[in-house]
Amino acid sequence: AQKVTQAQTEISVVEKEDVTLDCVYETRDTTYYLFWYKQPPSGELVFLIRRNSFDEQNEISGRYSWNFQKSTSSFNFTITASQVVDSAVYFCALSELAGKLIFGQGTELSVKP
């Protein structure tokens, strides 16, 4: 069965610290897609990144970077020099056939000034 595990329920850091959010997934498919979404206190879900199973290149977007490792079934997300505006719940998700998203339980990140 497909499953996404975000073992860190809550993380608290001080502004400017780097923080890594872990995501481990299980799937039997050889082709699959992984996503990260951000849910700020306002409640909406904001798409951050998509990664397909054939592309293990790390990706960097500003202060955000993602490390995809098929060997360990992980797709971790790092925020460099965190800011208070990064405070949110972050969800990792795996896409099944037909596009149904399977979400992890989410990691609540609190960045304190």
Next chain:
Amino acid sequence: DSGVTQTPKHLITATGQRVTLRCSPRSGDLSVYWYQQSLDQGLQFLIQYYNGEERAKGNILERFSAQQFPDLHSELNLSSLELGDSALYFCASSTTGDSYNEQFFGPGTRLTVL
């Protein structure tokens, strides 16, 4: 702003009642998804439509039903409401509904059943 709209934003109702949640996808998107977010279950997929046809079904209760209309907007109907149905209901849309499409989420409808 994702371009996906949902109405109403908040809904308070009583047990046993029926409600309808509405979603308009982003312009050009043919596929609509419904998800439920609750404290105990997390974010759960309910159902997906593509161009008016049901494409995939999750753990959607029999008391819940949905449809996608010719203009591509979708409605989620929840009936015989129970306290446990209180949750945030999200609609999302994507271009073709395939697994590689990113899904863009609406702001959600917060349902409170008293």
